[in-house]
Amino acid sequence: MYREGKVWVANTLDGENVYLLPKMANRHGLIAGATGTGKTITLKVLAESFSDMGVPVFLADVKGDLSGMVVEGKDSEDMQKRIQKFGLEEAGFKYQKYPATFWDVFGEKGIPLRTTVSEMGPLLLARILGLNDLQRDILSIAFKIADDNDLLLIDTKDLKAMLNYISENNKDFAADYGNISKVSVSAIMRAIVSLEIAGGDKFFFEPALNIKDWFAQGEGGKGMISILDSTSLINNGTLYATFLLWMMSELFETLPEVGDLDKPKMVFFFDEAHLLFKDTPKHLMDKIEQVVKLIRSKGVGIYFVTQNPRDIPDGVLAQLGNKIQHALHAYTPSDMKAVKAAADSFRENPEFKTVDVIQELGTGEAVCSFLSEDGTPTVCQKVKILPPQSYMGGIDDALREKEIKQSLLYSKYYEPEDPDSAYEFLERKGLADAKAKEEEEAAKAKAKEEEAAAKAKAKEEVAAAKAAEKAKAAEDRKKKQAAKAVGNAVAGTVGREAGKAFGGKFGKFGKTLGGNIGASLGRGILATLFKS
Numbered sequence: 001m002y003r004e005g006k007v008w009v010a011n012t013l014d015g016e017n018v019y020l021l022p023k024m025a026n027r028h029g030l031i032a033g034a035t036g037t038g039k040t041i042t043l044k045v046l047a048e049s050f051s052d053m054g055v056p057v058f059l060a061d062v063k064g065d066l067s068g069m070v071v072e073g074k075d076s077e078d079m080q081k082r083i084q085k086f087g088l089e090e091a092g093f094k095y096q097k098y099p100a101t102f103w104d105v106f107g108e109k110g111i112p113l114r115t116t117v118s119e120m121g122p123l124l125l126a127r128i129l130g131l132n133d134l135q136r137d138i139l140s141i142a143f144k145i146a147d148d149n150d151l152l153l154i155d156t157k158d159l160k161a162m163l164n165y166i167s168e169n170n171k172d173f174a175a176d177y178g179n180i181s182k183v184s185v186s187a188i189m190r191a192i193v194s195l196e197i198a199g200g201d202k203f204f205f206e207p208a209l210n211i212k213d214w215f216a217q218g219e220g221g222k223g224m225i226s227i228l229d230s231t232s233l234i235n236n237g238t239l240y241a242t243f244l245l246w247m248m249s250e251l252f253e254t255l256p257e258v259g260d261l262d263k264p265k266m267v268f269f270f271d272e273a274h275l276l277f278k279d280t281p282k283h284l285m286d287k288i289e290q291v292v293k294l295i296r297s298k299g300v301g302i303y304f305v306t307q308n309p310r311d312i313p314d315g316v317l318a319q320l321g322n323k324i325q326h327a328l329h330a331y332t333p334s335d336m337k338a339v340k341a342a343a344d345s346f347r348e349n350p351e352f353k354t355v356d357v358i359q360e361l362g363t364g365e366a367v368c369s370f371l372s373e374d375g376t377p378t379v380c381q382k383v384k385i386l387p388p389q390s391y392m393g394g395i396d397d398a399l400r401e402k403e404i405k406q407s408l409l410y411s412k413y414y415e416p417e418d419p420d421s422a423y424e425f426l427e428r429k430g431l432a433d434a435k436a437k438e439e440e441e442a443a444k445a446k447a448k449e450e451e452a453a454a455k456a457k458a459k460e461e462v463a464a465a466k467a468a469e470k471a472k473a474a475e476d477r478k479k480k481q482a483a484k485a486v487g488n489a490v491a492g493t494v495g496r497e498a499g500k501a502f503g504g505k506f507g508k509f510g511k512t513l514g515g516n517i518g519a520s521l522g523r524g525i526l527a528t529l530f531k532s
Contacts, residue, residue: 001049001389002049006021006022007019007046008049009042009386010383011383011386012381018368018383019370021372021373022262022264024375025050025263026264026267027296028296028301028319028320029302029304029322030303030312030323031046031303031304032323033325033327033328033366034326034329035307037327037363038366039305040065041364044390047069051225052223054263055263055266055267056215056225056267058225058267058269059225059228060270060272061230062230062231062234066394068393069098070098070099071395072096072390073387073391082387093389094389095389096389097391098222098390099217099219100224101409102227102400102404102407104228104229105202105228105243106199111407111413111414114209115208115209116152116205116206117153117155117204119246120204120246122142123136123140123287124246124284126139127238128195131191135191138185138188142166145162145166146162151422151425152419152420153422154204154419155204155418156196156201156204157423160189161422161423162422167180195239205416205417209250209413211250212254234272237272238278240275244270248295248302249291251266252295252298255299257297265298267303268302271305273311274306274308296319304316308338309342323377325346325358325366327359327363328358329359330359339359343355343358361382364385365383365385366385367382368380368381369381
């Protein structure tokens, strides 16, 4: 409850009011305790108070019971007793509803909360996909190649198209980016498909969340409460934790340095916070610690809600100046160590043993310590948490649907968009490459046909030349034979007549013999001439 410029959180057993100072609220905080001890009520009391101050609030609604903030609280006999016990009536306590925007990464119980693959980045995406170090490095290379070629990675189909392209052309990239194993790329692809089956393809899309839309105020100047329905998302603890870490990182990277303010610019509640640190690799743990340490200078307070303070690493726990510890129970030696660790995180109150009190706390009771004006933690006190002013419980689907559609952000984010990005570019490139290859193959085929035709023509010309030469030789032989025949006839006749003339001098027999000898001699002489 916001009162006199301070957040009234609880009362001590003596009736003294316990306040959280607004200017110390961005020094972060912890709400811890076993199931059923009142953590959700404490969270609501703080969230309502910040909203009353005009400070925007983000809540992760894991159990679905934070949606009741949009409904006025219900009066009852028990509530009247609590109001009287705390003296709330005189302080101006009234049942009221708070402005809230419902979000859901799956778009079922709230406005779709989306981001893009590029904005998520390879580091966080590798954690969602459960990649090993080598696969994470290859994923980072894929992002680098996309950046170097001005390719947008919006959704999972963009990322798969990029990975396929890199795998198919890995030799071309080896010189500039190192070896890219096709086996590792295949493993990443399988992880992406598994994420899509789990619904991950719904929140990697446009329009991506503009984190500045959370910095809004509702009716009466109350800070807008952004409620992320996580009843389904929590089923995948790694996805839930990584998505919230991305949102914290967005706040850190988007907001300017503001130093110390009179009140936070925004307060971020991280329920089931142990999931953020479970099986987290060192490089990512370093990033978480960096965000927690530095984001307070951006005016953002982060409050981790978990069962046991031991769930929070020491490096982060040391940054949580405001602590509210509900009951813890020790059934085993290990449990006892957890209780002692929780007690040791407080500044000891000489009036009681913190380790004993933590085990004796009832529902709605807590041990708490807030930062004082000078930034030092106060001694811990045993307190009773105030009741919330809004409805304690969830709302029905009809009211939720009404609240969702009444939001000014509904029209901006409800319909998904699929802009021209890596998938479309690589698809066009693939078609262009295929066409170029087809044209190249057609040109090669045409050249081959022309070469074959030229060879065939040359062969035909050679054959024709040989045939012509052969015909000419035959014609020459024929002419020669004809000439020879004519010559034989002429030579025989001339020789015969000459022989007759010569042999006739010796009588008729000599004439005949001379004619025959003359004909033979004439033909012989002619044959000798043709041979030469």
